[in-house]
Each structure stands twice: as structure tokens, then as C-alpha cells.
Amino acid sequence: MIRLAANLSMLFTEHDFIDRFPAAAKAGFRGVEYLFPYAYDPDELRDAVNANNLTQVLFNLPPGDWEAGDRGLTSLPGREQEFRDSVSQAIRYAEALDCSQLHAMAGLLPAEADVDVRSAHLNTYVNNLRYAAAELAKVGKTLLIEPINGRDMPGFFLQRQAQARDILAQVGADNLRVQFDAYHCQIVEGDLIRNLETQFPNIGHVQIAGVPERQEPDVGELNYPAILARLDALGYQGWVGCEYRPAGDTQAGLGWGTDYGLTL
Template sequence: MPRFSANLGFLWPDRPLLERIDAAAAAGFRAVELHWPYDIPPQDVRDRCQALGLTLLGINTPPGDAGKGEFGRAALADCRQAFEADFEQALDWARLSGASAIHVMAGVVEPAQKDKARTVLVENVKKAAARAPDMMLLLEGINQRDKPGYFYSTIEEKADIIRQIGAPNVKIMFDAYHVGVAQGDIFTRLKTHLPLIAHVQIAAVPSRAEPDEGEVHYGNLISELDRLGYRGWIGCEYKPRAGTDEGLHWMQDLGARLY
């Protein structure tokens, strides 16, 4: 039976973070995941989640310099010290808030720098994994339509990098939306890479709205996850077409439950 997590980077965007946590609990979710919550004291988020019986899953490392279009710095050769600072900030926040995972954002890389960036990413994540054995570090590809130049967009690239790193606490975040837009053949890739997958996220392909439209039938995907024995959370990282609460009927439409 699937367990759904509310991704509060996209859901209930019309209210502050602590109120989004309240809304997730009121809607029946039992877990939440965040993007960049660094303007909120981690203890406040921990206390609110504990009071509501919510599990806090993961956060992202800081996105870096928006003016430079970095979108993460783990693969940027001239940002090694900046990435170390980013990761320390994320690790401190995660530990104090009770989060258990960090999505390590690679960043936007020029094509000519790809080979060098790969070496930098492996070195940076290997150090980060050793620094945080209590934390699951997640690598996620982002499709090139949404973020042109992002370091990787295919699941095969992530799997190869994870094998190079060789750390048990570095795994794949399998975002079915990004895999669908970037590559397709979601079910085959899910089955092939399941041993390396620690978290799954969903949204409609190609709109990124509620997962009840488009190219992927998520009822079938949820059934496949059950059949394959996936026992992790499924993150609802979609952009609601209108109000978040009004759009939650997709679960009933698919015959799914929150937990």
C-alpha cells in the first residue's frame, strides 16, 4: 500500500511554511518534504511536525546564486568551498528539524565542463556522505526542458555516479515526472534501478499538475511500485491546477489512499 508525502515546495503555495504543514496534516498526509526551508528555524518545523504526528522526510541543499543560474553547486568546479558551506547548512538544518534525507543539488553546467563536473560531483558527494552517515543523500536528475543545462537528466547517469561514489547512504530520487519528460519508459527504468532508489516523486507528465492526467497512468505506477516491493514514501511534488485541497480528489479517482 503506498504512503504519500506532501511536497510543501509546491503544495499550498499561498501560505507560510508552518501553515502548509498544518494544511498537510489536515488533509490527511502523514509525511512532508520541503525544498529550501532555511528562513524558518528548524526547531519550529520539528515541533510543528511532532505536534501533528507528521514525519519530515527531506530537504534540498541551497540552490546557490540565482543571479548566476547555479541551481545547486555540487558539480561546479569553482564552487567547492561554497558547496561545502551549502552542505553544512543543509546538514545542520536537517538534523535539528528531524529530517532524514538531503537532495544534493548538482547545478547547471556548461557542456564543455561536463567531464570535469562529474569528477567534482563524485568527490563532493563522497565527502558529504562520509560527513553525514546518519543522512540519506539523494541525487535527482532534472529534465532539460525545465532546467536547461542541469548537470544530469537521465537516471542512468545518476546510477553510474552512485556506483562510483560507493556509499550506502547515497541513492536515487526517482521523480517520475522528470524521468517521463527527459526519457520516458518509466516502468522499465523503475524496475531496473529499484535497488538504488530511496524515494519516489510523482506529477502529471508533461504538465506537472495533479497526477491524474497526461501520459502516465499513476494508478498503474502505484500498482507497479507495490508489485516491486517498494516500501518508501511517494512524494506528491506537483503544481496544483487551482487550490491544493480541491485537487486532492486525484487519490480517490485512482483508488489510492494517503497511507
């Protein structure tokens, strides 16, 4: 059964952030995710989740200085202590919110990075993931990595599904999984259902959006009824995060999700 989670960083932005929780619940969502919780007290977020009978599905580790252009710390040589501090902060929030999965954004490669720079980033990435996975395992949490397309995030270190599988093999942690974003996968390599099938044993979370504009899933080039049917047939038990930017009012654009429990 497909279970939809609202990404509150993108959906229901007509409301202040805390007010997005009841808006999502009213629309039929039973789970929520968002990019970062750290601007809010964890107790306030926990109350918003619990008051609306929601499940906190996912959020990201602190990404570094987002406003200055950071898109994750995990592969950045020289910032290992900052990464370790981010793991501690994320675990504190995850425990307060009873959130079982955390995503560690890989970070950006410098422009025109040569083979030595790429190797340094890879070594840092693998070592940091080993550390984070071990820390999360102590509290029963799963760590996620996500291939993100280089059009939306130029220079992002992790972009392809096969690369993610290689990383999982190198890290060797049982609680490290892949966050499979259909939007990013379609832009980078296409052949979406076959990529989904190949990656399926490693998937911990799925996200969806229309391609190419990242709007509602029923807008653009992807056939999401077929994709979600295949995901269901494969036996997927996790959540499907709706990480898209509505073309207009969020509620007005939810007609695509009525077959999955959403309400208009």
C-alpha cells in the same frame, strides 16, 4: 503500502508556509517535503512537523544563489568550499527535523560545455558526493541525487537514470541513493515502468506529478495507478513525494489520492 508526502513548496500555496503543515495533515498526508528550509528557524519547522504528527521526509542542500540562477553546487568546479558549508548547514537542519534523507542538486553545465568542462564537472560532482555522503553517514543520513529534465532546467548536469547509476558506482557510498522523479524520467526518456524497475535497487525516494504540465497526477499522459501499483509490488518502503503544481485549489484537486489515504 504507498505513503504520500506533500511537497509544501508546491502544494497548499494558498496558505503561508508554516500554515501548510496543518493543511497537509488535515488532507491526510503523513509526510512532508519541500525544496529548502533555510529561510526558517529549524526549531519553528520542527514544531510545525511535530504539532501535526508529520514526518519530515526530505529537503535539499542549499543550492547556491537560486535567484541568480544556481541550481545546485555539487558539480561546480571552484565552489567546493561553498558546497562543504552547505552540507554542514543541511545536516544541522536535518538533525533538528529528524529528517533522514537530503538531496544534493547537481547544478548546471555552462552553455556549449566542451568535453574538458564536462569532465571537470564530473570529477567535482563525484568528489563532492563522496564528501557529502561521508559527512551524512556520520549522523545516519542518506544522500540523494536526482536526474532532472533539461526542459525545466536547461543545462542540468544529471538528466538520465543510467547516468545516475554510473555516478553511484563511481562514488561508491552505501548511503548514496537515487531520487526517482517520474515526471522528469517521463520527459527525458519515457518507458517509465521499465526505468523504475531497472533503477529500483538504487531508489531512496520517489516523486510524482502529471506530465506534461506538472499538475495533479491524474492529469496528463501517465497512468499513476499502474505505476504506483508496480512500485508497491516491487516492495518499496519509502515515501512518494507529491511534487506538482495544482491546477487550482490544492484541496479540491486531491481526489486522485483518496485510494492512498488522502481526504477531500
